[in-house]
Amino acid sequence: MSAEKSILNKNGIPSFVTDYIDSYKKNNIVLNIERIKLIKQLEDTIFKKVESGGLYFDEKHIAGCINFAEKWYFPLEPFQKFIISFIFLYHSHNQRAYYKEFLIMMGRGGGKNGLISVISHYLISELHGIENYNGSVVANSEEQAKTSFEEIYDAINKKSLLQRAFYKTKLEITSNATNSKFKFHTANPKTKDGGRQGFVIFDEIHAYENASLVNVYKSGMGKKKDSRKFYIGTDGYVREGYLDSMKNKANNILDGEHPDSKMFVFICKLDDVKEVSDETMWEKANPMFSQPMSEYAEILYEEVKEEFLELNYDSTSRTEFMTKRMNLPEEDMEKIVASWEDIMQTSRPMPLLNNRTAIVGVDYANAIDFAAVGFLFRIDNNYVWHSHSFARKEFLDTHSLGPPIGEWEKKGYLTIVEAPTIDPKLMVDWVKQECERLNLTVHKVMVDNFRYDITRPAFEDAGYEMELLKYMPSIHAQLSPRVETIFRNHQVIWDDNPLMRWYTNNTAVKIKKDGNKEFIKKDPVRRKTDGFHAFLHALYRSDEVVGQDLDKSFDMLELIDF
Template identity: 45%
Template sequence: MEMPKYVTDYIQSWRDGKITLNEERVQLIEWLEEDILTMEDAYFDIEMIEKFIQFANERYFPLQPFQTFISCFVFMRYTEDETLVFDEFLIYMARGAGKNGFISALADFFISEEHGIKNYNVSIVANSEKQAKTSFVEVYNKLNNKDEYKEAYKVRKETIENIKTMSVFQFHTSNAGTKDGLRDGCVIYDEIHQYEDSTIVDVFASGLGKVADSRQFYIGTDGYIRDGFIDKIKERAKNILERQVSVRDDSLFPFLCTVNDEEEMHDSENWEKANPMFHKPLSPYAKTLLRVVTKQYRKLENDPSGYEEFVTKRMNLPKVDLEKNVTTWEKILATNQEYDLDGLKGRECIGCVDYASIRDFVACGLLFLKQNKYILPKELTYSYVCKPFADKHYAYSRDKAEGNNKKDHRKFAPIREWEEKKLLKVLDKESMDPFIVVKWFVDMRDKEGWNIKKIIGDNFRMEILRPLFEKEGFEVEVIRNPDAASALLAPRIELAFDEERIIWGDNPLMRWYCNNVLVEIGGNGEKKYKKKERVKRKTDGFMMFLYGLWATRDLEDFDVGTTLKALNSINF
């Protein structure tokens, strides 16, 4: 395989210590050298690579080594059928690393005569119109201000068309419902940290394949939405770099830039790991950017309020402010541990419920204590949601093709998906029927055979539920002051998360509940659990778990069933 100099030079620069790479890019080079660059049935389209680099250098700006390196894999093909080796690209790096400028040059090249594919339309998608137009406006300004381009392009405020190739570049906001039927050759997804699921990607991807060499680019810096699209595609990238899948099974090219850990941010020599623009010698753009980032870093000494933003955006390392969050996202993910459901049958458990509002959510669950671990099995948790609330705030009834669960270009919860997974049920009721809640616990005890020691909840709605539970023979405990309970339980909850002793199984609904919790610290240092957003970001499941945790003091950490069997086996 003839190797482009841009690939060999980049790799050699790292080996010579001229550039600094993070762990993921070191993995990338190892993977490329062992699995990709050794392929006998693939080649680099050197002519097309040179065309693009010359095009970008002359029309936009001199490409940096990492950009020419990525460019080579955009034009890598299989020998047999001329198809692309990589048709998806994840470009994940810190704010200011030149993602949009690189994409602008690529988009313009793809619709050009130099690329040479007719009707190779390019769409760029983002949550906001302002971000979606970033690269579009850069291309627009470049083409609209020079007479030499006016005969080759039709430049309009919403579309740019190359006259000879009839290829169109346009931008879109992420209103997935109106985009079916597009005939794109390339789709660029910007600000992917804001995508809460793959809905918008699925819709735009459905228009690909109608012209040759279809490609998708995912670009962005990390953000604060967890368990969303960016986490899922980072997991794909990890599987590729760890060689759990082959390039023929997943043709994503993963270019990930981030500091390896938070401690590295305190040495500016490491910033290049998150922002490859900071390689030496610095370009004029990089010098200006470095001054800005350095100033922001120094400001943190006197004003630490921007610390979370700096780590997340400038170092591209998702950062959770533990003074505002229950725990880190990694510790929330660590609740996905296996458990022996049948092995819990002989144990006592606490029935816990949060019934804070009768018009939106109710969360129920059975909590076990085993070997000092708090187990709330996915199969034994359930939520109920009133349909009017689900329709108003999560667009529950909207048809999937129109962007199910989208509201104001932002999805707060995939209610329908969770319902299909039997994690919740949407009730066609204006307000919650307390008998439905009580029946769930009765069924868990009488039909499923679970040994429920007591039911616990806060006093806000328990005046409604308590007589109903007691009528069914349940012992009921009421938490009179949930804020006081939160303050007392906060240290135990933090320690249990830190030691990974909280087990929910693979339960995205519980992870969502937990990630929505805002920790408020009072003047006396006591913590209270509130909501990050008053209406849409519900915390019912977490509060249900917290109430159950309060009552685990009444649980013995042993299997009652096993003890009874042992007693019965003794011949008295």
Template identity: 35%
Template sequence: MSCKINPHILRYIEMVESGELVACEDQKLLVSHVRRCFETEALRVDDEQIEHYLGMAKYFPFDRLFPWQEFVIALHDCVYRADGLPRWPDLFCMIGRGAGKDGTIALEAACLMGPYNNIPGYDVDICANNEDQAMRPVRDFIEALETPENTSLLKRFFRWTKEQVVSLKTHSVMKGRTNSPKGKDGLRSGIVIFNEIHQYENYANINVFTTGLGKKKHPRRSYYTTNGDVRDGPLDDLLEATDRILRQGEPDNGLLPFICRLDSKEEVHDPANWPKANPSLPYLPNLLEEIKKEYAEWARNPDQLPAFMTKRMNLPETNREVQVTDWENIKATNRPLPDLTGRTCSAGIDFAKTSDWAAVNLHFFDGETRHDINHAWLCLKSPDLPRIRAPWQEWARAGHLTPVDDVEIAPQLLVDYIARAALAYHIPVIALDNYRYALLARALREIGFDAKDFKNVRLVRPSDIARVVPVIDSAFLNQTFVWGDNPVLRWATNNTKLVRNGRNTGEDFGNFRYAKIEARSRKTDSFMALVASMVVEDEIAETKFQGVPDFGTYVY
């Protein structure tokens, strides 16, 4: 069953295996996976097609095609299963900035829409969050077509405007498309190429484009990107799928995961490791010099150049002034919650605007482990709702979020939630912002919580939050938070930044406060409810559930 590996594919495999190219662990695992597929599957390589495709590179302003480009294009576009379908129709290519991503997209488009693919109407749609990202590969192709030494020959095969390229033989069209999914249901793409998928917070645009696939023979998808700062979105899903394929032995289901990044942050200090993130670097001395300059600036002041690690080395680095903690620490909260029935907890409330978001957090503290049950409410009349790209509808279906189709979120909704929670858990104290208490005071009093008479409501001030910042930081660093699978809380935490109070520049956490990274599209309410509940953490002793509290005539 073993199939001969094409020399262009084999060359890259051997470069990685021999150490001729300094490659990351993901690349070593990938070439091993590809070898195994050729050894165990009935594959067919179209060698003639590969030569035609790679030969197209001479019309582009490349000094040469890099080995990784030959490897990716050959596997993605020219290797077929026994039934004639592409073996790897989906490509996920995460590679460092400057590697030649847009040029690779342009070349791949030229190959697939041209006569050597020979599939009528094999349209190439390039999707991105902004016009420049969507149109850059199109412009690269047009620039190649308009190069004087190429034009007379290529105009026999293609025609073009400033907006698109059309194949005269196959009538395939290459276009760049921006992030609004409206009006794209009629697409008949042969391949959809998503450029810079790290910016995507949800699947709205991806779903619209990919559901149009299958109308043409040999449908394909390509995801090209650097790493980014948006977490818990499509990029992280692809990275997790890559991990399952390369490290856990799951079937790849047609996905070719080409990941280039440093294996650890410490490797950045040796330039010899940089090709792990950018395999084009050994062939681009000018780019190497530029990255050396950026490294020197980053090393002097990492906070001023956080994109260096994220974009050049594909390892996101949390800026102490920007995010609460590393994403890995936030992701580590996704562990199953135990049965907490009868346990003692504090309740934290964040209720900044009645016409926006609100959240309640139930916080359980057991030794070093902190368990949190968090729920949020979203006002559907919120003026910020169109700005929010997070998949809140999906979160609502999963029960993590309650949409409120009204002009505001009624305070009674939060109080009802706490009253129901008090039937299962012992809640001796509630904490909320000092300035929001008036909105909830009457409803809370009806279920037995009052700041003045019952003294079981704590009004949280900025100094209280500053005091609990180091506790929260320690819990993240030691990964002792357990939240269950709560994407709303993870999202809100990732939207929050630490800001120093005053002019102190030391690492004294008593001088920090929490703030929103972006005021209108990145909400923090769920995390701030957790913060409020932790302000009173020392007041919740582990006691047995004492039965249902007496709420008098309160009805819910």
């Protein structure tokens, strides 16, 4: 490429990068905080390494990929050219790609799938020039997994020159020059082999409940030069899943906590839910809406605007609109126990529990899957919950629940039981163990009437007073105002307990015809709620232990000979 046509400035930075940053600094585009942090990170670290000669942008590949896209697909937006530039950033000493991972998140319609189709097609082509640089796109559903594959397939189908360069079937696209193959896969980690991948695209990562699928494909990486992983999607409704861990990692990277990270983070979202009322802020979530808008963007903008106006008449669609269009999850507070932010506030450290009185709550609804038990204390106007769960190994082996149950067992949050049923004596033994360890007093044990005939003898034989909760829908209606209040006021403490967060997030609030609320499961099999219901049972009598610890302290003082 001749000097006069170079896309690099005197410092070696592509014009596609500097132009995008200049647009922000001149207030021509509006960016969210994550992209503002990205620019600062690039200026503070990456650009300095380029200027000093430690890194370089390969202008041949950058221009080649962009030209390939605009010749065979569609005109690229400035933000898309900005992203492509960093795919072809290399170490100077060994000519290997600098960024190994790319996290790209934005509102629905932002063009992430189209961009990834272009990139994928280029990477397997002779223009990229790496032989056997195989690529895969992975998603939870076949329809989503085939999105980019079919876009490439259709592009080849329309152009005779591309037909001579690539061989295609309905399952695989192959470059005749490099023998690089591109496939799609659905999400079933037990039946997949990572293989020798040059690059992998993990699509709609909001639906991944854990890292098992990603790990399968990552295991086949690193064996090819310049292997890359792309994570793309819009936010979703699965909490404590793979996406949440990725977002935490991404934020730490943008905050400078991992300066050696090789992940490029490009997240577009509203910074605050209030911004949804200002249409000029929408481009924070969807960079397609930056001025000047393309014809595609104008059509999309009108569609999104119509959806927003419709919220005045159908408020039930707001959660979907905020999550998918604005890439900022907003939960329907009428259908959940508490917001995810409020649930996370339960993760504060436990106060000292020794020598206290508690209500014990038990949930033993189904002896063949999960059971839960815990102590509820009233300490400094907080509701402190110390609990443990039991889960049957056979149930876990036959049902893919999503969260890392095995890891949670290692950390002591639950016990996996290898037996036909969960013996209620296991819960009694745990209560006795904790009473002895912490010198606790049990005021009474609360349990609902489901399987009460099994749980009652076990606890009564151990000397504990039982109280039967007979009509749970009525009790839920009585408790719902308190549950809402104590979560919103951050009065619930159960330490950093992912199992309890999972239980609570799995619980839905059903508003009945009479206006009363009932706590139910979001999913009858995969979304367990046992720990939350044990907490509810104890909450019903929690006022009875207020002040009892103070009384015990006075009793102990009387025994001391001063």
